[in-house]
Amino acid sequence: MGWQARKVQLDQEVSHVNFIERMCLYAIATTEKRPWRLPPDDNHKEWADEDTDFLPMTNQGYIQLVHPTNWTIIDKLELDVGEVCLSMTVADLEVSELTHERKTFVCIGTMVVVGEDQQTRGKAIILDIRDVVPEPDRPETGHKFKIVAKEDVKGGVTALSGIGPQGFLLMAQGQKCTVRGLIEADKLLPTAIMDVQCYVTTAKVLEGTGMILLGDIAKGLWFTGYTVGCESMKRRYTANARLGRAVQTDGDEQGVVADGSDDCRISTSRKAALHPCRRCGQQYSCSTIRS
Numbered sequence: 001m002g003w004q005a006r007k008v009q010l011d012q013e014v015s016h017v018n019f020i021e022r023m024c025l026y027a028i029a030t031t032e033k034r035p036w037r038l039p040p041d042d043n044h045k046e047w048a049d050e051d052t053d054f055l056p057m058t059n060q061g062y063i064q065l066v067h068p069t070n071w072t073i074i075d076k077l078e079l080d081v082g083e084v085c086l087s088m089t090v091a092d093l094e095v096s097e098l099t100h101e102r103k104t105f106v107c108i109g110t111m112v113v114v115g116e117d118q119q120t121r122g123k124a125i126i127l128d129i130r131d132v133v134p135e136p137d138r139p140e141t142g143h144k145f146k147i148v149a150k151e152d153v154k155g156g157v158t159a160l161s162g163i164g165p166q167g168f169l170l171m172a173q174g175q176k177c178t179v180r181g182l183i184e185a186d187k188l189l190p191t192a193i194m195d196v197q198c199y200v201t202t203a204k205v206l207e208g209t210g211m212i213l214l215g216d217i218a219k220g221l222w223f224t225g226y227t228v229g230c231e232s233m234k235r236r237y238t239a240n241a242r243l244g245r246a247v248q249t250d251g252d253e254q255g256v257v258a259d260g261s262d263d264c265r266i267s268t269s270r271k272a273a274l275h276p277c278r279r280c281g282q283q284y285s286c287s288t289i290r291s
Contacts, residue, residue: 006071008066008071010030011032012030012031012032012062013030013031013032014028014029014030015029015030015031015084015085016028016029016085016087016088017029018088018089018090018106019090020090020104020106020129021090021104022104023129023143024068025065025066025067025068025129025143026065026066026067026068027063027064027065027066027088027090027106027127028063028064028066029061029062029063029064029085029088029108030061030062030064031059031060031061031062031084031085032059032060032062033057033058033059033060034057034058034059034060034081035055035056035057035058036055036056036057036058036081036082037050037055038050058081058082058113059082059083059084059113060078060079060081060082060083061078061079061083061084061085061110062076062077062078062079063076063077063079063085063088063106063108063125063127063145064076064077065129065143065144065145067140067141067143069140070140072140074140074141074143074144075141075143075144075145077127077145077147079110080112082112082113082114083110083111083112083113083123084110084111084113085108085109085110086109086110086111086122086156086157086158087108087109087157087158087159087160087172088106088107088108088109088160089106089107089160089161089162090104090105090106090107091104091105091107091160091161091162091169092104092105092162092167093105093107093126093162093167093168093169093181093182094166094167094168094181094182095182097183100167102167103128105126105127105128105148105182106126106127106128106129106145107124107125107126107127107160107169108123108124108125108126108127108160109122109123109124109125109156109157109158109159109160109171109172109173110122110123110124110125110156110157111155111156111157111158119154120154120155120156120174121152121153121154121155121156122152122153122154122155122156122157122173122174123150123151123152123153123157124149124150124151124153124157124160124169124171124173124180124188125147125149125150125151126147126148126149126150126169126182126188127145127146127147127148128145128146128147128148129143129144129145129146130143130144130145130146131143132144148182148186149182149186149187149188151180151187151188153171153173153174154173154174155173155174155175155199156173156174156199157171157172157173158172158173158199158200158201159171159172159200159201159202159203159214160172160203161203161204161205161212162205163179163205163210163212163226164179164205164208164209164210164226165208165209166181167181167182168180168181168191168226169181169182169188170203170205170212170226171188172196172199172200172203172214174199175195175196175197175198175199176193176194176195176196177193177194177196177200177203177212177214177224178190178192178193178194179191179192179193179226192226192227194224196214196216196222198216198217198218199216199217200214200215200216201215201216201217202214202215203215210225210226210227211223211224211225211226212224212225212226
C-alpha cells in the first residue's frame with residue numbers, strides 16, 4: 001500500500017517546511033514573482049510617470065502558518081520587497097535570564113536580493129505563535145504569528161539551528177557563524193563568533209551539546225565546538241570535500257556528506273585520531289560509499 005498523500009495548491013514556490021510539535025502546526029516558507037516598480041523619490045519625480053506593461057520581476061517571500069486539520073493557511077507574514085527565506089528551523093530558546101524559561105519559536109533566516117550593485121544584507125527573525133480569538137465558524141484560526149525579535153545583519157542568513165543546553169541559536173550569516181541568545185529586550189545578543197571565510201550551506205548540531213557540523217560551498221566540512229565558559233567557537237576538524245549537504249548520523253563523531261560535484265557522490269566522514277595522513281585527528285577521514 002502506498003503512502004497517503006494530499007496535494008494543497010499554493011501557486012507559490014515552497015522552500016522550507018517545519019512542523020511545530022507543541023501546537024501541531026506547520027510553518028512553510030514560500031516565494032512568488034511580483035512586478036517591481038521604482039520607489040517614490042523626491043529627487044526623481046519622473047519615476048512616478050513611468051508607464052509600461054513590461055515590468056521587471058522580483059522575488060517576494062512569505063512565511064505561512066498551515067493547520068493540518070483542513071490544510072488551510074491561517075496566518076501569513078509578508079517579508080520585505082526582494083526578501084526571501086534561506087533557512088528555517090524550530091528551536092527552544094531561553095526567554096529569561098532570571099528564570100531560564102524556554103519557549104518554542106520559529107526562526108527564520110532571510111536575504112534581500114536587489115541586484116549585483118547592492119550590498120547583500122539579511123535578517124534573522126524570531127517568530128512566536130500566539131493564541132488569539134478565532135474567526136466565526138473557523139476554530140482552526142486561533143493562532144497568529146508574533147515577531148519577537150528581528151536582527152539586521154550583513155550577508156544572508158544561510159543556516160540556523162538550536163545549539164547547546166542553554167537555549168541559544170546558531171546562525172550562519174555571510175562569511176561567519178555566530179551563537180546568539182534571545183535576551184529580554186527582544187534582541188539577539190551574540191555570545192560567540194567564528195570566521196569561516198565562506199558561505200555556509202548547512203549546519204547540524206549534536207543535540208544537547210556545543211558540537212557543530214558545518215558544510216560550506218567551497219572548502220568542505222567543518223567540525224567545530226562552542227564553549228560556554230570562554231564564549232568562543234573553535235575549529236576542531238576539517239574534511240576536504242566539496243559539500244552540498246551534511247547531516248548527523250549515529251555513532252561517534254560521524255557525518256554523512258552529499259558531494260555537490262557532478263558525479264553526485266555520497267561520502268562518510270569520520271575523525272581519525274591516529275591516521276598519519278589526517279594530521280593526528282585534525283582532519284576528517286572521508287570515504288565514498290556510493291556514486
